Amino acid sequence: MVLTKLNRRQFLILSGGSAAAVLLSQCDTSRSQENAVSSSSNSNNSNSPSQSVYTSSNGLLELDLEARLSSVSLGSQTAQLLTYNGQIPAPRLEAQPGDKVRIRFTNNLDEPTNLHFHGLHIPFTGNADNIFLNIESGETFTYEFDIPTNHQAGTFWYHPHRHGLVAKQLFGGLAGLFVIRGELDEIPEIQAAQEEFLVLQDFALDESGNLLDEAQLALMTGREGDIITINGQTQPQLTIPQNGWVRWRIVNASPSRFYRLSLEGHPFNVIATDGGAVAKPIPQSEVLLTPGERVEVLVQGTAEAKDYRLVNLPYNRGRMGMMGGGRMGGGRMGGGMMGGGRMGGNPSDEAPTTLATVRYQDAVATESVSLPTQLADVPELPEPNQVRQFQLNHGMSPGMGMVFLINGKPFEGDRVDTQVRLNTVEDWEIVNTGMMDHPFHVHGNAFQVISRNNTPERDRAWKDTVLVKTGETVRIRMPFRDYTGKTVYHCHILDHEDLGMMGSLLIEA
Numbered sequence: 454m455v456l457t458k459l460n461r462r463q464f465l466i467l468s469g470g471s472a473a474a475v476l477l478s479q480c481d482t483s484r485s486q487e488n489a490v491s492s493s494s495n496s497n498n499s500n501s502p503s504q505s506v507y508t509s510s511n512g513l514l515e516l517d518l519e520a521r522l523s524s525v526s527l528g529s530q531t532a533q534l535l536t537y538n539g540q541i542p543a544p545r546l547e548a549q550p551g552d553k554v555r556i557r558f559t560n561n562l563d564e565p566t567n568l569h570f571h572g573l574h575i576p577f578t579g580n581a582d583n584i585f586l587n588i589e590s591g592e593t594f595t596y597e598f599d600i601p602t603n604h605q606a607g608t609f610w611y612h613p614h615r616h617g618l619v620a621k622q623l624f625g626g627l628a629g630l631f632v633i634r635g636e637l638d639e640i641p642e643i644q645a646a647q648e649e650f651l652v653l654q655d656f657a658l659d660e661s662g663n664l665l666d667e668a669q670l671a672l673m674t675g676r677e678g679d680i681i682t683i684n685g686q687t688q689p690q691l692t693i694p695q696n697g698w699v700r701w702r703i704v705n706a707s708p709s710r711f712y713r714l715s716l717e718g719h720p721f722n723v724i725a726t727d728g729g730a731v732a733k734p735i736p737q738s739e740v741l742l743t744p745g746e747r748v749e750v751l752v753q754g755t756a757e758a759k760d761y762r763l764v765n766l767p768y769n770r771g772r773m774g775m776m777g778g779g780r781m782g783g784g785r786m787g788g789g790m791m792g793g794g795r796m797g798g799n800p801s802d803e804a805p806t807t808l809a810t811v812r813y814q815d816a817v818a819t820e821s822v823s824l825p826t827q828l829a830d831v832p833e834l835p836e837p838n839q840v841r842q843f844q845l846n847h848g849m850s851p852g853m854g855m856v857f858l859i860n861g862k863p864f865e866g867d868r869v870d871t872q873v874r875l876n877t878v879e880d881w882e883i884v885n886t887g888m889m890d891h892p893f894h895v896h897g898n899a900f901q902v903i904s905r906n907n908t909p910e911r912d913r914a915w916k917d918t919v920l921v922k923t924g925e926t927v928r929i930r931m932p933f934r935d936y937t938g939k940t941v942y943h944c945h946i947l948d949h950e951d952l953g954m955m956g957s958l959l960i961e962a
């Protein structure tokens with residue numbers, strides 16, 4: 454088996470007899486190559502579905518993608534989940550700057566949906582990253598767009614974004630990686646590292662493996678499930694080359710759950726955030742990943758060779774009280790609308806949980822590996838043309854119950870909330886006056902965090918989702934480049950988005 458530099462140790466197998474073979478038999482000659490990837494790190498769970506990878510070839514990434522209910526092995530259970538092409542997580546898509554992407558998407562769910570390409574700088578109108586599209590059950594729609602020739606390399610992802618159904622569909626399992634290859638991947642030290650993708654998802658199932666009904670979930674807090682998976686597996690075993698480096702490319706694909714990740718005995722070296730590379734590696738003992746965020750870290754395998762736990766540390770992101778009162782005594786409101794326990798909605802603030810076990814494997818010669826010193830030029834943005842403020846809060850609405858608001862208003866698709874000019878730079882102050890943390894996400898253009906509560910941000914980085922804690926003001930600086938039209942910004946606790954915490958952004962020439 455010949456292994457490429459970028460996915461050494463990932464054995465490429467053309468799957469026979471599966472859906473992949475059916476897809477390949479229908480394809481024209483220009484179709485992108487699809488490979489089923491069976492990583493040795495998945496050895497803990499041999500009956501999990503194979504994850505496929507679609508890679509562009511000759512400038513074209515082309516595939517069929519079908520959203521449907523599928524029977525999937527999840528931990529010790531067989532689960533009925535919402536999938537793209539029957540896979541949890543969905544197929545990984547890989548393209549390069551300048552490529553054309555064509556996705557023939559079929560909605561075989563029993564309700565409308567669409568696709569959002571989270572973090573990609575592509576048009577947000579027409580048949581590109583257009584979250585206003587409504588693809589009805591049974592319909593097929595062809596997405597087609599070009600990746601700009603100057604697009605950042607990075608870890609992006611795709612998921613449904615049909616307003617009102619986003620949290621439900623993501624929590625059903627609909628999420629996959631969209632990787633743009635580029636300069637970061639060419640740095641020799643990074644090429645030498647073992648590359649792994651970690652898609653973090655959580656699920657809530659009944660005893661028969663069916664998704665829990667929404668009535669059983671804590672929607673106000675943001676739904677969380679007690680089954681946490683990495684690449685569709687519960688507590689998988691991951692590997693690090695002894696004396697070498699592993700590059701973990703992590704996405705939080707959960708609708709509400711925060712992950713505060715720490716690996717016993719091993720610091721993380723952050724090399725990329727949502728929008729691609731940072732200037733140089735940033736050592737951190739832990740990484741907080743809120744819904745929608747991505748991070749890339751390098752980890753060195755030079756500790757004692759034994760098993761280490763990748764843990765999710767406690768985090769209190771706040772929770773809703775009975776009638777929306779404030780937080781009490783520096784802690785959180787106890788209980789919340791749905792009570793505690795399994796469906797209490799926020800178990801992640803209680804105790805560390807083990808997400809995976811990490812083991813050393815395949816010793817690498819020590820002298821051949823090192824941490825890269827310089828990764829990318831992250832330019833300082835010019836002073837803003839305009840400063841705006843966005844207040845995140847919640848309230849009661851007659852007939853609607855609890856609603857989540859931006860600047861006092863719940864989302865309405867026909868309204869334009871924020872109008873900006875193309876080729877300008879703006880500072881947005883995101884003010885959280887509510888009692889829960891809200892990760893704020895903007896579609897279409899990446900931004901840089903300038904300050905949090907007036908404390909300047911230490912490291913310059915491209916982001917598209919930023920945590921705004923309760924009581925906090927986060928200032929972001931954003932250039933509006935290349936594309937005009939209407940898109941959105943919203944809280945990435947997707948129940949909050951579905952319950953109104955979204956605004957529309959019109960970019961005009």
Ligand SMILES: [Cu+2]
Pocket residue numbers: 890891892944945946949950954
């Ligand atoms: Cu929120």
